[in-house]
Structure formats: C-alpha cells, structure tokens
Amino acid sequence: MPSTFYVTTPIYYINSDPHIGSAYTTIIADVVARYKRMMGYDTFFLTGTDEHGQHVLRSAQAAKKDPKEFSDELARRFVNLWKELEISNDAFVRTTDDYHVKTVQLFFQKMYDKGDIYLGKYEGWYCVNCETFWTDKDLDENNLCPTCQRPLEHVKEENYFFRLSKYTEPLLKHFREHPDFVGPDFRRNEMLRILEDGLEDVSVSRTSFNWGVPVPFDSKHVVYVWFDALVNYVSAIGYGWDEEMFNKYWPADVHFIGKEINRFHSLVWPAMLMSMELPLPKKIFAHGWLTVNGEKISKSRGNAVDPRVLIKAYGIDAVKYYLLRDIQFGNDGDFSEDNLIVRINADLANDLGNLIHRTLSMISQNFDSLPAPSEVGAYDDEIEKLTIETIKEYFRFMDEFKFTEALTNVWKLVKFGNKYIDLTEPWLLARDISKKARLATVLYNLSDLIRNVAIMLSPILVKTSDNIFKKLGQKFEGIETLGWHKTISGVKIVVGEPLFPRIDTKKWKKVINMTKEEAQKTNENSQVTIEDFSKLDLRVARIVKAERIPKSEKLLRLILDVGGEERQIVAGIAKIYTPESLIGREIIIIYNLKPTKLMGVDSNGMLLAAKDSNKLRILTVDGQIDPGAKIS
Numbered sequence: 124m125p126s127t128f129y130v131t132t133p134i135y136y137i138n139s140d141p142h143i144g145s146a147y148t149t150i151i152a153d154v155v156a157r158y159k160r161m162m163g164y165d166t167f168f169l170t171g172t173d174e175h176g177q178h179v180l181r182s183a184q185a186a187k188k189d190p191k192e193f194s195d196e197l198a199r200r201f202v203n204l205w206k207e208l209e210i211s212n213d214a215f216v217r218t219t220d221d222y223h224v225k226t227v228q229l230f231f232q233k234m235y236d237k238g239d240i241y242l243g244k245y246e247g248w249y250c251v252n253c254e255t256f257w258t259d260k261d262l263d264e265n266n267l268c269p270t271c272q273r274p275l276e277h278v279k280e281e282n283y284f285f286r287l288s289k290y291t292e293p294l295l296k297h298f299r300e301h302p303d304f305v306g307p308d309f310r311r312n313e314m315l316r317i318l319e320d321g322l323e324d325v326s327v328s329r330t331s332f333n334w335g336v337p338v339p340f341d342s343k344h345v346v347y348v349w350f351d352a353l354v355n356y357v358s359a360i361g362y363g364w365d366e367e368m369f370n371k372y373w374p375a376d377v378h379f380i381g382k383e384i385n386r387f388h389s390l391v392w393p394a395m396l397m398s399m400e401l402p403l404p405k406k407i408f409a410h411g412w413l414t415v416n417g418e419k420i421s422k423s424r425g426n427a428v429d430p431r432v433l434i435k436a437y438g439i440d441a442v443k444y445y446l447l448r449d450i451q452f453g454n455d456g457d458f459s460e461d462n463l464i465v466r467i468n469a470d471l472a473n474d475l476g477n478l479i480h481r482t483l484s485m486i487s488q489n490f491d492s493l494p495a496p497s498e499v500g501a502y503d504d505e506i507e508k509l510t511i512e513t514i515k516e517y518f519r520f521m522d523e524f525k526f527t528e529a530l531t532n533v534w535k536l537v538k539f540g541n542k543y544i545d546l547t548e549p550w551l552l553a554r555d556i557s558k559k560a561r562l563a564t565v566l567y568n569l570s571d572l573i574r575n576v577a578i579m580l581s582p583i584l585v586k587t588s589d590n591i592f593k594k595l596g597q598k599f600e601g602i603e604t605l606g607w608h609k610t611i612s613g614v615k616i617v618v619g620e621p622l623f624p625r626i627d628t629k630k631w632k633k634v635i636n637m638t639k640e641e642a643q644k645t646n647e648n649s650q651v652t653i654e655d656f657s658k659l660d661l662r663v664a665r666i667v668k669a670e671r672i673p674k675s676e677k678l679l680r681l682i683l684d685v686g687g688e689e690r691q692i693v694a695g696i697a698k699i700y701t702p703e704s705l706i707g708r709e710i711i712i713i714y715n716l717k718p719t720k721l722m723g724v725d726s727n728g729m730l731l732a733a734k735d736s737n738k739l740r741i742l743t744v745d746g747q748i749d750p751g752a753k754i755s
C-alpha cells in the first residue's frame with residue numbers, strides 16, 4: 124500500500140478579499156503538499172470556500188445579490204487567486220456544493236439520532252464577522268468580540284445544541300495519549316487548559332435566517348455555519364459518497380489553520396468526529412498571525428495587500444521564500460517589504476544567483492558540456508559531507524514544519540558553495556591546461572551541490588528550481604536522486620541570465636499600500652517597453668461567421684475577414700454573446716499569436732475582451748474601419 128498524505132487549509136469566507144494573511148496558510152499547505160508528493164506520498168491537498176452563514180448573507184444583501192450568485196462570483200476569485208499563486212490543490216470544496224450539503228445533513232442526522240444533538244434555547248452574544256457565539260464570561264468590559272474586536276449582537280433563538288460537554292473526558296484522554304495532536308506546543312497547552320475547565324454544549328443551528336444547510340428533520344433551522352464548515356474536511360474526500368476515497372485519505376495528516384480558529388478545530392471538530400465514531404485527524408497546526416509592516420492587516424489601513432500585487436512586483440518564488448524563511452512558522456510574524464527586499468538581494472540574487480551564474484559561466488568557458496569529475500582535491504570531502512548532512516537535516520526540519528530552519532540549513536550549503544569557489548580558485552585552474560582534470564571535478568562538484576539545492580528548494584521555489592534543472596541540463600527523476608554525485612555529466616548546460624536580478628533600492632518603489640494598478644505601472648520589472656509592445660501584431664477583423672462548438676458551453680468558432688484573408692479563431696464568449704449577435708462586428712485580434720487547438724478546433728489568433736468582476740465585453744473600434752487595419 125502506498126502511503127498517503129492528506130493536508131488541508133481552512134476554507135475561507137468568500138465575502139472578504141483574500142490578502143497576504145489568508146494566502147499565507149494556503150502557501151504553507153502548498154509547500155507541504157509539494158514536499159510530500161516529492162517524497163513519494165499519494166498526496167491530497169484540499170482548500171475551498173465557506174459560503175453559508177449570516178455574514179455572507181448580509182454581504183450579499185448589501186450587494187443586492189442572491190447569496191448563491193454572490194457566492195459563485197466570489198468563490199471564483201479564490202479559485203483564480205490560487206491559480207495565480209501556483210497553488211497545487213487537488214480539490215476545491217465549496218460549502219454550497221451538493222455533496223457537501225448532503226454530508227453535513229448526514230452528520231447532523233446521525234449525531235441527533237445518537238442523542239448528541241438536542242433542541243434548546245440559546246441566549247447570548249454572537250459575532251457575525253467571526254460567526255462565533257460568546258458567553259458573558261468570554262467578554263471584557265468593552266463587550267467586543269474577543270477575536271476581531273467588533274461589536275457583538277445579542278441573540279435569543281431556539282437552537283439545536285451539540286453535547287460537547289460529553290466529550291471533555293474523551294478529548295482529554297486523546298490529548299494525553301497524543302502529545303503531538305495540536306501544534307505548536309503552546310497552542311496545545313491553551314486547548315488543554317480549556318479542556319481542564321470542562322466544555323459546555325454548543326449551539327449548532329440557527330433560526331433567524333435561512334442561508335445555510337437545512338436541518339434534515341426540522342426545516343425551521345439551518346445548520347450553524349461552523350458545524351457546516353468543519354465537515355468540509357471529510358465531505359470533500361468522499362464521506363457519504365465515495366467510501367473508497369474517504370478510507371484512502373482519512374484521517375487527515377494535518378489541518379493547517381490560524382490560531383484564532385484553534386478551538387473549533389482542536390476541540391469541536393474532534394468531538395464531532397468522536398460522536399460520528401470516526402478517527403481524528405493526526406495533527407492540527409495553528410500558526411500565528413501576520414501583520415504587514417508592523418500593523419494589523421485591515422482594509423481600512425489599506426495594508427490588506429493583494430498577494431497578486433506582491434507577486435507581480437517580486438515574483439512568486441521570492442515572496443514564498445521570504446514568507447517561509449523570515450517568519451517562524453507557528454509564531455506571529457510581520458510581513459515587511461523592506462525585509463523581503465533584503466532577502467531577495469542577499470539570499471536569492473547574491474548567494475544563490477551568483478553561485479549558479481558563476482558555476483555555469485565557468486563551465487561554458489572551459490568545457491563543451493557538463494564535465495565529469497576526475498581529479499579529487501582539497502575541500503572535496505567537505506563539500507560532500509556538508510551536502511549529505513544538509514539533506515538529512517532538510518528532511519528532519521521539513522517533516523516538523525520548521526521551514527525557517529530548513530531554509531537556513533540549505534543556505535549554509537549555498538554559502539559553502541560560494542566559499543568552495545573561493546577556496547579552489549577555479550579561475551586559476553582554468554589558466555593551466557594541466558589542471559583541467561581538477562577543474563572538471565570542482566565544477567562538477569559545484570553543479571552537484573546546486574542540483575541538490577534545487578531539489579530541496581523545489582517545493583518552495585517551484586519555477587526557480589525548474590529553471591536550475593534546465594540550466595544544468597538535468598531532469599528531476601525522483602527523490603532517490605537527492606544525494607551526492609548523482610548529476611548526469613556530458614549534458615549541455617545553459618548559462619542564460621542570472622536567476623534573480625538585484626533590486627536597486629534607490630529606484631524601487633514599494634508596493635504595499637499601492638493599488639494593483641499603481642503597482643503594475645510603477646516598478647520597472649512590471650513595465651513593458653515600446654519594443655515589447657511592438658512584438659504584438661494587433662489587427663481589426665470582421666466576424667463573418669459564428670457558431671457554437673458542440674459540447675462546449677463557452678466556446679464559439681468564429682470565421683473572420685482580416686483584410687481579405689479568412690481566419691478561424693475560437694473564443695470563450697458563448698455564455699455572453701450569441702453567435703447571431705456577432706456577425707458583422709469588427710473586433711480586435713492578436714494576429715501573430717501562435718496557432719493552437721481548443722476542443723479540437725484550430726484557433727489562429729485571439730480576440731481581445733475587457734472583463735470586470737462580473738461582465739465581459741469584446742473590444743471593437745469606434746466607427747467603421749477596413750478589416751485588417753493595424754493597431755498601434
């Protein structure tokens with residue numbers, strides 16, 4: 124049986140825009156998923172959106188939208204963001220998905236039948252923002268939500284309750300028998316303290332609104348949004364609809380969450396699973412909160428920075444490297460743009476970038492291909508020993524989610540690579556033909572160190588690692604190739620440009636607090652030159668024929684007149700435009716786009732369209748102009 128690994132993130136409320144804080148957990152979970160895949164585990168990585176509840180309902184009402192439509196629109200934003208951040212999730216669960224709703228009802232019914240859910244009356248406080256019930260004893264004199272500091276609402280409702288109190292002892296026993304159940308240790312201890320005080324029953328349904336999963340046996344009630352949300356971890360992997368998949372991946376290996384939702388995950392969720400007689404997750408890891416440049420992340424402060432702005436300015440690999448290297452996973456941490464720039468310049472451009480560029484340049488100057496090792500010399504033992512040690516330490520740290528330590532350790536090796544160059548002085552060896560054999564060994568050893576570094580970095584610096592492999596003419600052939608002297612020699616290498624250009628801090632404008640548009644315009648590396656633009660051949664084309672592509676909801680086949688030339692393109696606009704409405708219209712196309720096939724149909728060019736959060740419109744010209752006219 125191959126080993127499996129199941130990792131999750133919280134499912135995010137759709138009504139807040141994702142910011143660097145919410146992206147943090149997903150980035151970490153992605154790194155772990157990629158690491159486990161690399162280690163050969165059959166990995167399942169789940170993320171998704173939490174779409175029911177009063178907060179979402181109110182936001183939908185404020186936007187004058189039906190809550191389901193509102194959710195559809197906003198859930199897409201998360202799906203797209205994760206794509207842009209190269210998140211490798213295997214599934215995306217939405218709590219409005221049918222299979223999820225059914226599984227929630229199954230849980231509710233079974234727990235009710237067992238006597239673990241009973242009807243009662245709730246009177247107390249509720250935070251709509253956090254969707255959390257609070258009692259008087261949780262509050263200080265300000266009567267604000269202890270988590271988000273917003274005003275609370277007084278609630279008096281008939282509710283179903285979950286007999287959480289019944290599970291105090293079984294949970295205590297589980298915590299004692301599984302000291303690693305909740306991490307980091309100080310978070311486990313917080314939970315233990317709550318348990319030792321004894322748990323109270325909790326409300327698990329609402330009656331004052333109906334945007335939620337209906338309670339199967341009482342249509343006046345919808346299931347409380349947290350009960351609903353927690354079930355995602357099992358509904359998404361088949362509980363209630365695909366037993367085989369469920370048994371394959373459950374129990375989860377780790378739920379990654381932020382510290383503020385630890386009680387729900389470490390106490391309520393395990394108790395629900397105990398009630399359902401299901402195994403508990405192996406680990407819950409509650410990390411700290413990020414601030415941005417020292418301040419709490421909030422829309423009103425303008426620092427709820429869109430992760431897209433950051434990756435556009437700095438590149439996804441650099442942002443990820445910084446987050447994992449500088450912020451001690453588990454503790455609170457600060458996202459500082461200054462420190463990000465320091466890391467890019469010092470670690471990525473200087474240490475790693477230079478090591479690779481120097482090594483590859485020397486290979487290309489002195490050999491036709493990557494040389495094989497031959498004459499052993501001073502410092503070779505050291506570089507070999509350190510590589511082997513680093514690999515061992517890397518596994519240990521990654522397995523414990525100690526990313527800062529894992530990267531610091533890899534960087535010791537990177538720095539040693541640069542030192543090995545200084546010690547072995549390959550530029551002197553290159554001057555003396557009799558030392559060519561020694562030069563070959565030195566450059567092979569360096570290439571081998573770099574290849575090992577690239578493997579270790581691959582779950583984090585995905586593109587960079589891929590680039591390094593290409594530069595060295597290597598292919599990644601599995602984790603067994605992580606080790607000394609497993610680089611293939613005799614292959615062509617590519618020197619190319621240094622991997623990370625240095626940021627000139629004097630000229631650079633920082634992007635936090637800028638809007639996405641401003642950030643795009645400001646920094647040089649996101650600007651295009653007129654030469655870049657002139658590579659695009661944009662032309663006016665008249666649509667002469669349009670038809671739907673069978674079996675596709677989105678695609679239309681368009682026949683165009685481009686100044687006497689007939690062209691066929693495929694466009695994803697069928698949901699917005701009927702074929703008839705397009706005939707005779709003059710549109711703008713990219714004329715010199717590489718041809719491709721979509722749903723088996725040739726597409727030779729692409730039409731331009733503008734898109735906002737909910738509309739799409741094709742670009743046309745202002746008045747009559749001959750088809751084929753160039754756009755400049």
Ligand code: MSP
Nearest residue numbers: 133134135136144145148173352353380381412413
């Ligand atoms: N919908 C619930 C979770 C249900 S899981 C069964 C929820 N959603 S949320 O949109 O508010 O997301 C909260 C999570 O986002 C945190 O637990 C954390 O993972 C992440 N973060 C949000 N802000 C963050 C920071 N400022 N810093 C780090 N992580 C942050 O709660």
